[in-house]
Amino acid sequence: MRRACPLAVWATVYRVRCPYCHLDDDRVIDSRATDDGTAIRRRRVCNPCGKRFTTYERVEGEETLRVMKKDGRTQPFDRRKMLSGMQVACEKRPVSTEALEAAVNRIHQLLLAEGDREVLSTRIGALVMSELHGLDQVAYVRFASVYRQFKDLDEFMHELRHVIGGGKPGAPDASMDRS
Numbered sequence: 001m002r003r004a005c006p007l008a009v010w011a012t013v014y015r016v017r018c019p020y021c022h023l024d025d026d027r028v029i030d031s032r033a034t035d036d037g038t039a040i041r042r043r044r045v046c047n048p049c050g051k052r053f054t055t056y057e058r059v060e061g062e063e064t065l066r067v068m069k070k071d072g073r074t075q076p077f078d079r080r081k082m083l084s085g086m087q088v089a090c091e092k093r094p095v096s097t098e099a100l101e102a103a104v105n106r107i108h109q110l111l112l113a114e115g116d117r118e119v120l121s122t123r124i125g126a127l128v129m130s131e132l133h134g135l136d137q138v139a140y141v142r143f144a145s146v147y148r149q150f151k152d153l154d155e156f157m158h159e160l161r162h163v164i165g166g167g168k169p170g171a172p173d174a175s176m177d178r179s
Helices: 077-088 097-114 121-135 135-146 152-164
Strands: 026-033 039-046 052-058 066-069 074-077 116-121
Touching: 066 121, 077 097, 077 121, 077 135, 097 121, 116 121, 121 135, 135 152
Parallel strands: 066 116
Antiparallel strands: 026 039, 039 052, 066 074
16 A cells, blocks of 8 residues: 655645635735734735735634623634734724734734633723724724714713823823712
8 A cells, every 4th residue: 555745735826816806816926924023914816817926824713712792692712803802993094904903913922821711802992992993093083983982072081081091091080070
């Protein structure tokens, strides 16, 4: 009986479908680690249509995290959902996709390092707000206005005063005490 070479598994080439023409005939033109080292970013070009696109290769682990929603439901952790929310907050702001990817990677790595299989959605929201506060204050306020569901303009202005004044986001403001 003939044995296959153990290295043959590594020689297998996996193709990725082009997001434009949906064919799987592409080649990698650039490959590098992300700044935080949690993924490999590959720039690809589709041979039939010539369009370029980016893929990311990550270590498995995301599927072990579950998110506990406010209503008690749980769902799998989805980094794309978190990135999408951050992209909406950063729309028309000078924040690069790479900076957002790095922020999502930091949040994901922190959650994995904490070792809990279930994470509260409020914990993820707080981490996203913290990252956005460091990236772009306008994006932070946009995200906070949706995430915290401000009931009126006073609550919104209260948060805005902390951002402008350099205070910690979400911290109580003594000047707002009306008692």
